[in-house]
Amino acid sequence: MRTMSLSSTFHRTFRTVVLFGALLLLIGNAHGAWASAAKETEDARKILVVYTTEDGAISESVRILDLLLGRFTGNVVFKSDEAVESEDLRGITHLVYYGVVPKALPQQAVQLMAAYSGPFLAVGDNVGQLGERFSFVSVEQKVAIHKVSKRDDSSYDLLEQTYPIAQIALRRGEAILQGWKGEQAYPLLAVDRNSYYFSAVNLDAPFLNYLGEGLYPFFREQPAAGHPAYIRLEDVHPQSDPVLLKAAGGVLEEKGIPYMIALIPVYTNPVTHEQLRLKDAPQLVEVLKELQKRGASIVLHGYTHQYRQSETGEGFEFWDVENNAPIMDEPDREVTVRYRHDFPSKEAYESYAEKNRQFNEAYTRHRLESGIKELTELGLSPLGFEAPHYTMSQEGYRVAAEYFQYVLGQVQLGDRDWQRMSAAPYVTAPAFLHGMTLLPETIGYYDAASPSAAADTARKVRQMQFVNGSVIGMFYHPYLGADRLKEFLAAAETVPGLEWIDLKRLEHKPSERFRAVDRTDTLVLTAASRPLPELGDMGVSQKILWGIAAVVALAVIAFLIYTLRIRMSLRKQLFEERSIHG
Numbered sequence: 001m002r003t004m005s006l007s008s009t010f011h012r013t014f015r016t017v018v019l020f021g022a023l024l025l026l027i028g029n030a031h032g033a034w035a036s037a038a039k040e041t042e043d044a045r046k047i048l049v050v051y052t053t054e055d056g057a058i059s060e061s062v063r064i065l066d067l068l069l070g071r072f073t074g075n076v077v078f079k080s081d082e083a084v085e086s087e088d089l090r091g092i093t094h095l096v097y098y099g100v101v102p103k104a105l106p107q108q109a110v111q112l113m114a115a116y117s118g119p120f121l122a123v124g125d126n127v128g129q130l131g132e133r134f135s136f137v138s139v140e141q142k143v144a145i146h147k148v149s150k151r152d153d154s155s156y157d158l159l160e161q162t163y164p165i166a167q168i169a170l171r172r173g174e175a176i177l178q179g180w181k182g183e184q185a186y187p188l189l190a191v192d193r194n195s196y197y198f199s200a201v202n203l204d205a206p207f208l209n210y211l212g213e214g215l216y217p218f219f220r221e222q223p224a225a226g227h228p229a230y231i232r233l234e235d236v237h238p239q240s241d242p243v244l245l246k247a248a249g250g251v252l253e254e255k256g257i258p259y260m261i262a263l264i265p266v267y268t269n270p271v272t273h274e275q276l277r278l279k280d281a282p283q284l285v286e287v288l289k290e291l292q293k294r295g296a297s298i299v300l301h302g303y304t305h306q307y308r309q310s311e312t313g314e315g316f317e318f319w320d321v322e323n324n325a326p327i328m329d330e331p332d333r334e335v336t337v338r339y340r341h342d343f344p345s346k347e348a349y350e351s352y353a354e355k356n357r358q359f360n361e362a363y364t365r366h367r368l369e370s371g372i373k374e375l376t377e378l379g380l381s382p383l384g385f386e387a388p389h390y391t392m393s394q395e396g397y398r399v400a401a402e403y404f405q406y407v408l409g410q411v412q413l414g415d416r417d418w419q420r421m422s423a424a425p426y427v428t429a430p431a432f433l434h435g436m437t438l439l440p441e442t443i444g445y446y447d448a449a450s451p452s453a454a455a456d457t458a459r460k461v462r463q464m465q466f467v468n469g470s471v472i473g474m475f476y477h478p479y480l481g482a483d484r485l486k487e488f489l490a491a492a493e494t495v496p497g498l499e500w501i502d503l504k505r506l507e508h509k510p511s512e513r514f515r516a517v518d519r520t521d522t523l524v525l526t527a528a529s530r531p532l533p534e535l536g537d538m539g540v541s542q543k544i545l546w547g548i549a550a551v552v553a554l555a556v557i558a559f560l561i562y563t564l565r566i567r568m569s570l571r572k573q574l575f576e577e578r579s580i581h582g
Contacts, residue, residue: 045073045219048088050109051098052126056080060413060420061100063432064203065123067411067422068212069096070430070438072219078431081109089116094219099125100201119194121218123211124201127166136172136192139199143167143186145179148210148466157206157466166199176217177210189214204422206463212425213467223468226497228427230260230439231489232299232386232408232475235313237264238276241479242287248478249291251485255493258502260408261291262301262386262475265374270311275304278378285378292380297503299408300382303371307331318364319391319418326393326415327363328356357395364392364399369517372403376518383503384408384439391418394432401434402513406503409441409475425470439501443474446488453484458491465495472498 047069053059058078069076079088081103089095095116102125113120114131127134142164149156151174165179165188173192178185179199188210190197196218200207216223233248245261252259267276278285292298306315308322308331320327325337343349368385375382384406391412392400400407410423411433423440424430430438443460447453457474464470472492476485492498510518 043073045075045094046092047073047076047094047096048092049076049078049096049098050081050084050113051078051100052081052103052105053100056082059100060416061203062098063413063430064208064422065096065098066430066432067424067428067438068208068215070428071212071424071426072215072221074429076431081105084109084112086112093118095120096123097121097130098123099127102126105129119218121196121198123198123203127197133195134197136170136195137187137190137197138169138171140167140169143179143181145181145186147180148188149178149180149185151176151178155466157463159206163200163202163207168197168199177214191217208422209425209464209467209470216468226499227465227470227472227495228501229472229492229495229498230474230501230503231257232260232262233478234262234445234475235264235301235305235477236261237305237312238267238278238281238284240284242284244481245284245478246287246291247482248476248485249294249296251482253294255489257489257500258295258297258504260297260299260384260503261288262299262408263288263375263380263382264301264303264305264312265371266304267312268304268306270309278374289379295502295504297384298375298380298382299384299386299503300368300371300375301386302388303367305388315388316391317367317388318396319393319412321391321418324418326356326360326395328359360393360395361399364396368400368403372514372517376520379520383508390421397432397436398434401436403511404436404514405508406439406506407433407436408439411438423473425464425467427471439473440471441473441475442471443492445475445477446480446484448480448484454487454491457488461491461495
């Protein structure tokens with residue numbers, strides 16, 4: 001009887017474990033299907049942006065909108081109100097109109113947009129011309145606000161100064177975001193069914209964050225739990241102190257924080273103009289290779305991080321800051337920037353502009369390839385790119401995209417003024433980066449000159465948490481020492497659900513141009529590399545999948561141990577029965 005009991009127990013246990021394992025696998029597959037469906041939804045989105053600017057060209061403000069939309073899809077088309085045609089709306093899933101300036105809209109554009117019945121977001125001016133579906137808002141005048149809150153008052157952001165938005169009255173619908181003047185609330189983002197209106201014209205910070213938060217309901221997407229984060233050790237070059245760099249890396253490793261090193265291969269002395277290369281600093285190279293081996297990711301931060309007579313780390317490299325123009329000649333030559341009115345014909349100006357574009361392309365390509373070559377020959381593999389001072393021409397971004405998948409920091413928004421730069425609150429791949437994914441810097445750096453550096457960082461971190469799933473992106477100069485680094489990290493470590501981005505673990509597919517320069521094939525990655533879209537879901541999917549894997553593993557181990565015990569018990573019982581029966 002005992003033998004039958006043990007056998008029955010064995011089979012019951014076996015069935016239980018199998019059923020339990022199958023259930024877990026079903027959960028895992030269901031979650032995987034959900035994640036796959038989310039990705040398919042993102043890929044299926046097709047957005048048309050119709051914009052109104054002074055000259056009909058894509059402005060810096062429109063590129064901020066591009067930064068935000070690039071989080072939700074890579075399929076965005078931009079058309080001016082004068083150029084939009086019926087064919088442009090064919091097959092789109094979402095329509096966005098951005099009125100950068102007040103202007104009477106062309107009748108054709110009005111009719112085409114009014115005929116669209118899908119999700120429609122209007123931003124800024126001219127909403128009164130968009131037809132019946134936007135009659136739920138009545139624009140009255142401008143109002144200066146000092147605070148922004150969500151509709152359930154679960155979170156709010158105090159502004160450092162007052163900003164103007166359109167004062168609107170809601171005839172129907174509701175306010176998702178509200179701007180406050182004193183105790184009076186005004187709709188900042190209003191919605192009626194699938195029509196949305198954002199009442200601020202200016203999308204510079206902090207309003208890009210507010211619109212960024214509002215895009216989740218527009219795309220009917222649930223924001224991920226927690227916040228991705230990253231930190232760069234900045235401006236490391238051949239003159240950097242290897243001891244201080246190693247100490248900074250040690251602090252991050254002790255905390256289990258993956259990090260990046262923004263590396264400049266060549267140091268240029270501003271007085272003697274002599275150049276010092278990384279290969280001339282063997283101790284620094286040894287530290288860099290050791291840190292890379294232990295988990296640090298290398299980012300190319302320019303080739304010399306300077307232009308003309310400036311010092312490495314202080315100067316610009318991919319922008320002529322003296323003329324506030326794209327680089328169009330060698331650094332030792334005098335440059336006079338010419339404009340359309342300086343030429344007798346459009347053709348003459350276009351020939352001049354094309355010549356400058358070709359030089360800018362060749363200059364940028366040479367600098368990038370020189371930097372990649374010098375690093376890879378030393379066994380250092382650049383996995384991303386950061387433009388010095390975040391400045392680069394639009395042509396420069398096109399060239400950089402031929403070598404790198406990831407760009408770090410902020411991005412310059414146009415070729416008119418280097419100071420017009422921005423980031424997004426989340427990881428994004430805007431159209432003007434030509435396939436590169438931006439890992440945005442949102443917090444800034446540790447300012448040792450500020451008497452309230454820690455409080456400043458804490459305030460910025462708190463502000464970024466207003467946006468669900470926003471990136472806590474920051475950088476630190478290793479020469480400031482390890483103690484200040486710990487202080488700098490403290491504010492970020494208070495963020496609930498913080499997940500540090502490991503650049504090595506993202507998807508990397510070296511381009512043909514990168515491989516043509518890197519003859520050593522030194523790309524350093526972890527075995528468990530994964531596509532970037534999962535970054536937006538790290539707070540949930542990664543934990544669920546790892547939890548399932550852990551539970552299944554434990555169930556299998558427990559089953560094996562239990563099976564072994566039963567087998568041993570059965571053998572003992574059989575031995576006893578044989579002994580009894582002789």
